[in-house]
Amino acid sequence: MAEFLQFAFSGLTVGAVYALVALGFTLIYNASDVINFAQGEFVMLGGMATVFLSLAGVPVPLAALIAVAATTVVGLALYKLAIDPARGASAVTLIIITIGASIFLRGVASIVFDKRFHSLPHWFGDRPLTVAGASVLPQSLVVLAGALVIVVLLWAFFERTLFGKAVLATAANRVAAKLSGIDTGFVVGFSFAVSAAIGAVAGVLVTPITLTSFDVGTLLALKGFAAAMLGGMGHPVGAVVGGLVVGLLEAFGAGYISSQYKDAMAFIVILAVLFAMPNGLFGRTRIERV
Amino acid sequence: MSDVLLSVENLRSSYGRIEALHGVSLEVRRGEIVTLVGGNGAGKTTLMRAISGVQPVTAGLIRFKGEAIGRVDAHRRVALGIAQVPEGRQVFAPLSVADNLRLGAWSRKDEGVAADIEDIYRQFPVLREKRDLQAGGLSGGQQQMLALGRALMAKPELILLDEPSMGLAPILVEQIFEAIAGLKARGITVLLVEQNAMQALAIADRGYVIETGTITHSGEGRALLDDPKVRGAYLGV
Numbered sequence: 189m190a191e192f193l194q195f196a197f198s199g200l201t202v203g204a205v206y207a208l209v210a211l212g213f214t215l216i217y218n219a220s221d222v223i224n225f226a227q228g229e230f231v232m233l234g235g236m237a238t239v240f241l242s243l244a245g246v247p248v249p250l251a252a253l254i255a256v257a258a259t260t261v262v263g264l265a266l267y268k269l270a271i272d273p274a275r276g277a278s279a280v281t282l283i284i285i286t287i288g289a290s291i292f293l294r295g296v297a298s299i300v301f302d303k304r305f306h307s308l309p310h311w312f313g314d315r316p317l318t319v320a321g322a323s324v325l326p327q328s329l330v331v332l333a334g335a336l337v338i339v340v341l342l343w344a345f346f347e348r349t350l351f352g353k354a355v356l357a358t359a360a361n362r363v364a365a366k367l368s369g370i371d372t373g374f375v376v377g378f379s380f381a382v383s384a385a386i387g388a389v390a391g392v393l394v395t396p397i398t399l400t401s402f403d404v405g406t407l408l409a410l411k412g413f414a415a416a417m418l419g420g421m422g423h424p425v426g427a428v429v430g431g432l433v434v435g436l437l438e439a440f441g442a443g444y445i446s447s448q449y450k451d452a453m454a455f456i457v458i459l460a461v462l463f464a465m466p467n468g469l470f471g472r473t474r475i476e477r478v
Numbered sequence: 479m480s481d482v483l484l485s486v487e488n489l490r491s492s493y494g495r496i497e498a499l500h501g502v503s504l505e506v507r508r509g510e511i512v513t514l515v516g517g518n519g520a521g522k523t524t525l526m527r528a529i530s531g532v533q534p535v536t537a538g539l540i541r542f543k544g545e546a547i548g549r550v551d552a553h554r555r556v557a558l559g560i561a562q563v564p565e566g567r568q569v570f571a572p573l574s575v576a577d578n579l580r581l582g583a584w585s586r587k588d589e590g591v592a593a594d595i596e597d598i599y600r601q602f603p604v605l606r607e608k609r610d611l612q613a614g615g616l617s618g619g620q621q622q623m624l625a626l627g628r629a630l631m632a633k634p635e636l637i638l639l640d641e642p643s644m645g646l647a648p649i650l651v652e653q654i655f656e657a658i659a660g661l662k663a664r665g666i667t668v669l670l671v672e673q674n675a676m677q678a679l680a681i682a683d684r685g686y687v688i689e690t691g692t693i694t695h696s697g698e699g700r701a702l703l704d705d706p707k708v709r710g711a712y713l714g715v
């Protein structure tokens with residue numbers, strides 16, 4: 189039982205990070221149909237920039253804020269410089285552009301930062317708490333709480349603000365959104381910025397546990413993408429559930445079977461699910477009458 | 479000072495290498511209902527989309543209140559006073575009826591939005607009943623009313639209606655045409671595209687006939703209705 193709980197906690201912790209990455213995919217995909225494979229680099233940038241700013245003497249909380257802001261600017265720049273100029277290009281072209289951007293960001297990070305692993309101090313110390321025989325790092329709770337706050341904020345944004353509705357409208361029908369006076373280019377740029385910020389926050393939260401380096405983004409993007417697909421691409425609730433499921437699959441797979449196949453295990457299960465449910469767990473055909 | 483609200487001069491627009499509008503010119507004066515009729519694929523929708531700015535044009539001029547707006551972004555044209563009810567309604571399916579209406583007023587800065595939504599509900603009571611339901615679940619006729627209501631929420635001076643009666647039961651067609659006549663009474667200028675040519679020309683001050691991307695006839699609504707060539711080609715009589 190203690191062992192089970194142990195795996196569940198570690199699964200939920202990484203799963204929360206996957207969920208945030210998957211949410212980033214979802215936001216950008218909904219606003220623009222672009223699948224942004226540079227999503228993992230946002231997580232990397234958030235962590236790495238915080239690390240190097242704090243090495244330069246900036247207090248960690250301030251370093252984290254600056255890192256998130258800087259990553260947000262990178263997200264906006266990705267849209268302005270790479271995606272917007274390719275307006276009207278095919279989905280495949282846009283995906284290739286984001287893969288290129290991801291390679292570029294990784295390269296720049298390896299030069300501006302370095303190629304080693306780095307950590308950040310745990311927010312509330314690294315002495316594990318004991319819960320029903322399982323030990324939990326306080327930082328894991330920070331990650332889960334942070335993910336929860338982001339999910340609630342996003343929910344409130346979409347449900348409670350007119351700008352949130354304008355983003356949903358753009359996702360639902362871009363031409364009709366323009367015809368209603370919505371600046372859809374701004375909405376897409378905003379989605380890139382928010383996705384980048386969410387990724388960076390995830391990086392800041394999880395780096396004390398998982399460490400970070402210039403190339404952690406690749407695998408995070410793959411896992412996040414798998415989570416988004418599992419939940420049903422474009423579905424925010426699906427992205428969160430998908431992320432947690434991928435995290436749990438990994439943790440239980442590594443714990444009960446073998447840690448060697450940790451990464452493969454999650455993908456195999458996801459492929460199996462998608463084989464049975466091609467639209468993902470939450471994907472459903474929309475209600476739409478003509 | 480002219481009373482021309484919209485003028486389109488020699489407008490050309492293409493899909494890839496295929497040109498859909500071969501130099502279209504037309505004029506809509508303030509307060510008029512102008513009807514554009516033409517067969518399938520004649521270019522009516524392309525023209526409406528070009529005026530709204532969601533369809534690229536390759537040549538020609540679009541003037542609104544005397545100013546060339548060809549380079550103005552689509553969303554800004556709404557703020558200038560042009561709203562479109564697009565072909566096939568295009569409501570925001572996952573959003574509620576009320577949110578669809580609110581978003582119609584997106585480009586407005588004034589305080590009257592809530593009162594205007596009430597106005598729309600008074601005009602189309604069924605929308606009030608369904609205000610909290612997803613727009614995608616409405617019937618075709620209700621979606622058409624919502625699309626019209628959403629466009630009206632922008633407080634446009636010019637409204638572009640692209641086949642508002644398409645696919646509706648006769649009784650609803652009546653209701654839509656009544657609503658269009660009502661727009662004129664409220665001082666809103668209307669450019670109407672219809673396949674339902676007879677009825678659309680009957681309520682029009684003037685009309686144009688478009689054939690494969692070219693305007694072939696124009697004149698007062700009544701005159702077009704009586705023109706034997708137009709009757710033969712478009713009115714099926």
Ligand SMILES: Nc1ncnc2c1ncn2[C@@H]1O[C@H](COP(=O)(O)OP(=O)(O)OP(=O)(O)O)[C@@H](O)[C@H]1O
Nearest residue numbers: 493498516517518519520521522523524525565673
């Ligand atoms: N997305 C598109 N891609 C390529 N060609 C298009 C596209 N949309 C329209 N066309 C072509 O442009 C021409 C004009 O089409 P348009 O939709 O403007 O006609 P329409 O008069 O609105 O027809 P309908 O009465 O069927 O609505 C047609 O030949 C059509 O095939």
Ligand SMILES: [Mg+2]
Nearest residue numbers: 522523524565
């Ligand atoms: Mg059409």
